[in-house]
Amino acid sequence: MLASKAHELIKELDRSRDTVLPPYNAETIRFCQLEANELFRQNYEDVQTVVQTGTDSNSSASSAPTLMPTISIRHAAIQRIKRCLLAYAYHRMNKIKSLRWSIGPVLPEHMRNNLSIDEIEFFSNYNQTLSSYMRSIGNNHSLDLTSFMIPPKKLFAHIKCIQDYGPYETSDGTIIQLTFNSEHYVLTSDAEHLIQRKIAEHIV
Amino acid sequence: MDENNSYPLLLSQNDIEEEEDDDDMTSQELFQRLQQAWLNEKYSPILLKHENLLVLATFELLDDIEKRLKSSEHKTTSFRWLMHRTEYNRLYFILCSYIRTRCSKIEEYPSAALNSEELLSPEECVYAHTYLNNMKQHLKKSVLTELKSEQQQNDDDITLIQLLPKPNLNDFVFFQVDQSVNGVILSNEQNNSGAPNDIIDFKTDDQYIMQFKHINKLLNEKQIHLV
Numbered sequence: 038m039l040a041s042k043a044h045e046l047i048k049e050l051d052r053s054r055d056t057v058l059p060p061y062n063a064e065t066i067r068f069c070q071l072e073a074n075e076l077f078r079q080n081y082e083d084v085q086t087v088v089q090t091g092t093d094s095n096s097s098a099s100s101a102p103t104l105m106p107t108i109s110i111r112h113a114a115i116q117r118i119k120r121c122l123l124a125y126a127y128h129r130m131n132k133i134k135s136l137r138w139s140i141g142p143v144l145p146e147h148m149r150n151n152l153s154i155d156e157i158e159f160f161s162n163y164n165q166t167l168s169s170y171m172r173s174i175g176n177n178h179s180l181d182l183t184s185f186m187i188p189p190k191k192l193f194a195h196i197k198c199i200q201d202y203g204p205y206e207t208s209d210g211t212i213i214q215l216t217f218n219s220e221h222y223v224l225t226s227d228a229e230h231l232i233q234r235k236i237a238e239h240i241v
Numbered sequence: 242m243d244e245n246n247s248y249p250l251l252l253s254q255n256d257i258e259e260e261e262d263d264d265d266m267t268s269q270e271l272f273q274r275l276q277q278a279w280l281n282e283k284y285s286p287i288l289l290k291h292e293n294l295l296v297l298a299t300f301e302l303l304d305d306i307e308k309r310l311k312s313s314e315h316k317t318t319s320f321r322w323l324m325h326r327t328e329y330n331r332l333y334f335i336l337c338s339y340i341r342t343r344c345s346k347i348e349e350y351p352s353a354a355l356n357s358e359e360l361l362s363p364e365e366c367v368y369a370h371t372y373l374n375n376m377k378q379h380l381k382k383s384v385l386t387e388l389k390s391e392q393q394q395n396d397d398d399i400t401l402i403q404l405l406p407k408p409n410l411n412d413f414v415f416f417q418v419d420q421s422v423n424g425v426i427l428s429n430e431q432n433n434s435g436a437p438n439d440i441i442d443f444k445t446d447d448q449y450i451m452q453f454k455h456i457n458k459l460l461n462e463k464q465i466h467l468v
Contacts, residue, residue, distance in 0.1 A: 159379040
C-alpha cells in the first residue's frame with residue numbers, strides 16, 4: 038500500500054498525544070523520503086514516455102493514455118507522503134514550542150534525547166527569538182511573558198518543597214532555605230517560578 | 242472563568258491621578274481600556290490592531306506602582322502595601338495575557354499576520370519574520386530537502402504556505418453594541434425588488450451572536466465590543 042509508512046508516523050504521534058514526545062523517528066522518515074523519490078523517478082520516466090509518444094506520431098499511441106491514471110496515482114501518493122511528513126514535523130514543532138512555555142529555556146536530558154538535531158536547533162532559535170521579543174516589548178521596557186500563566190487569585194501561596202534546593206532569594210530580598218518537605222508562604226510570583234521549575238508544589 | 246470578571250481598581254484615585262495624564266486618561270480609564278482590548282483580543286479569531294498607546298501607558302503605571310512598593314517601609318504588614326501589590330499582580334497579568342494571546346495568534350498564522358502588517362507593532366513584526374523564517378527553515382531541512390520534485394525551491398515555499406492553517410473568519414462571537422449602527426448587510430442575496438435581503442440594525446447595549454466576518458469592521462471602529 039503506497040504511503041503506509043507515512044501513515045504510521047501520524048499514528049505514532051496520535052498514540053503519544055497525552056504523554057511525552059516520542060523519539061524522533063528518523064528511520065521511518067528516511068524510508069518515506071526514499072519511497073517518494075522512487076515514485077517520482079517512476080513518474081518521471083512515464084511522463085517522458087508520454088511526451089515522446091505524443092510528439093512522435095499524431096495518431097494516438099495505444100500505450101500513452103493508459104499511463105495517465107498510473108501517473109496521477111503516483112503523484113497523489115507523493116503528495117500524501119509530503120503532507121504526512123510535514124504534519125509530523127509541524128506537530129512536533131508545536132509540542133516543542135509548548136515545552137518552552139511550560140518548562141523554560143533549558144530542556145531536561147531525557148526530553149532532549151528524543152529530539153533530532155534540527156529540532157534542537159529550532160528550539161534554541163525559538164528561544165532566542167522569544168527572549169529578544171520579550172526584552173523589546175514596550176520600547177525596550179521588557180516583560181517576562183512566561184510569568185503569571187494563570188490569573189493570580191491570591192497574593193501569597195502556601196508551597197511545599199519537593200527538592201533540596203538550598204538557599205533561595207525571593208523577589209523582595211529575603212532568603213529562605215528550601216529543604217525537602219519544608220513549607221513556605223511566599224508571594225505568588227515567586228511561588229509560580231518555583232513550581233514551574235519543579236522545586237516546589239502547591240499545598241491544596 | 243474568574244479572569245473575565247471585572248477587576249475593581251483598588252488604588253486611590255488621588256494618588257495616581259496627578260501623575261498619570263497621558264492623553265487625558267486616568268488610571269481607571271486606562272485599566273478599562275486595557276481590559277476591553279484584552280477581552281477583544283481573546284475572543285476574536287484573528288489578530289486585531291496592536292494598542293501600542295495602552296501598552297506603553299500600562300508600563301508607566303506598573304513602574305510607578307513598583308516604585309511606590311519598593312519605597313514603602315512596612316512591607317507585608319501594611320494593608321495598603323498588600324492592596325497595591327495585588328493590583329500590580331493583576332495589571333501585570335492582564336498585560337502579559339494580552340501580549341501572549343497576540344503572540345500565539347502570530348505563531349499560528351504567521352503568513353496571515355505578515356500580510357496585514359499595520360496590525361502589528363514593530364517588535365511583533367520582527368518577531369513574526371524571524372519566527373516564520375525559523376519555521377520554514379526547520380521544515381525544509383528536516384523533511385523537504387530530501388524529496389526531489391521538479392520545481393523544488395519555489396514549490397516548497399508555496400506548498401508550505403498553502404498547507405498551513407488559516408484563521409477562521411466564520412467563527413461565531415458574542416458581542417455587545419456600544420454605538421447604534423443602522424443597516425449592516427449580512428449577505429449578498431437580493432430579494433425580488435433588488436434590495437439586499439438581510440439587513441440588521443444594531444441598537445446600543447444590545448447583545449448578539451454572529452459570525453465574525455460581518456462585524457470585523459465594526460470592531461475596528463470600536464462601535465462594538467466582544468464579550
